[in-house]
Each structure stands twice: as structure tokens, then as C-alpha cells.
Amino acid sequence: MSVRPAWEVRENESATRWFEFRLAFADGARVDALALVTGRSVCVEEVRAQPALSLDDLAVLAAWIEEAIADVCGTGPGHGGGQGRRARPAWPHGEEGCRLVAQEYRAAQRHGTDPVLAVMGATGHGRRTSLRLIRRARDAGLLPPRRARR
Structure with a gap:
């Protein structure tokens, strides 16, 4: 998973920030997303996936995005404890x-x-x-x- 700051708008003491996310899997699947961070809230504005995601997959994606933003922003949004998360955990066969x-x-x-x-x-x-x-x-x-x- 890669996270890149896209842009930021500052007004007085507050800032609104957008982040671009890319998840690439070994099987060729890919997910690109754009998320907006304002204060302690996160809003996923756009998601493009190949192949398409189910609603359950979107819920898992939202959790990954929330944790990634918490890592990037320090103590920012999310409930993450600062631990990174890989796009797909290693699972034994x-x-x-x-x-x-x-x-x-x-x-x-x-x-x-x-x-x-x-x-x-x-x-x-x-x-x-x-x-x-x-x-x-x-x-x-x-x-x-x-x-x-x-």
C-alpha cells in the first residue's frame, strides 16, 4: 500500500488534506482511492478498483485507509495504535x-x-x-x- 499527500487547504488554524492511496496485489488486482481528512474525520471521496470491489471489500478498504491515515498523520483520525498494516496480510497455505x-x-x-x-x-x-x-x-x-x- 502506498499513501501520498495529494494537496492541502489551510484556513486559520485548521487544514483540510487529501491523500491518494494505491493498493497493488500480487495477483494483479489494484485499488486506487482518494480520501479527505478534516480534523479527526476521514471521508473516502473516490475509489477505483480492478476487479470491482464488493461492499464487504469496501468496508475492509475503509479500515485500511483509516489506519494508514492515522500512521501518516500521527495521532490523527482512526483508532490505530501506530502500527502499520500491509495491503494483504501473509496467510499460510x-x-x-x-x-x-x-x-x-x-x-x-x-x-x-x-x-x-x-x-x-x-x-x-x-x-x-x-x-x-x-x-x-x-x-x-x-x-x-x-x-x-x-
Whole structure:
């Protein structure tokens, strides 16, 4: 992920700043965004993605942008603790990856949150890929079948 200040407008003591974001993935996917920062609020003004993003992917993108702006602006907007975040976290393949997907899925169920969103957040992948990872964990016997077949 790269973050570049685009421009800034100052009025008295306050400033409004725009930042350009680019996320490039190894598989060729790319996301470009423009965000506006005023005081402690962030507004994403424009997003261009190839391939297109789902609404769930946009929510993950918003969290990345918020953390990146918090890093760039110091203690500025967001709830980040100053820790950087890569565009897509490293996720192990094979058996270890399936085991971690199952752990994330079960933890979300225990906390009453959406397990698919939890896997998406942990892996950095979109909904389709996360569902594929969950299916692999089910096939490996780490999660129960989705529903009883009739």
C-alpha cells in the first residue's frame, strides 16, 4: 500500500488534506482511492478498483485507509495504535491456513459476529476467496458441514 499527500487547504488554524492511496496485489488486482481528512474525520471521496470491489471489500478498504491515515498523520483520525498494516496480510497455505481459518470462524461465532467477515478481515481476501478458504476448512474436517442435506 502506498499513501501520498495529494494537496492541502489551510484556513486559520485548521487544514483540510487529501491523500491518494494505491493498493497493488500480487495477483494483479489494484485499488486506487482518494480520501479527505478534516480534523479527526476521514471521508473516502473516490475509489477505483480492478476487479470491482464488493461492499464487504469496501468496508475492509475503509479500515485500511483509516489506519494508514492515522500512521501518516500521527495521532490523527482512526483508532490505530501506530502500527502499520500491509495491503494483504501473509496467510499460510495448506493445512496451517485451514486451521487458522477454522479458528477465526469459530471465534467469530462465539462472539456473535459474522464468521465470513472475520475470515475476510484476518486473511485480507474478499468474500469469494474467504468462502473458498472456509469450504476448504470444512472439507478438511475442521468445521462442521454447513447444513444438513435432505
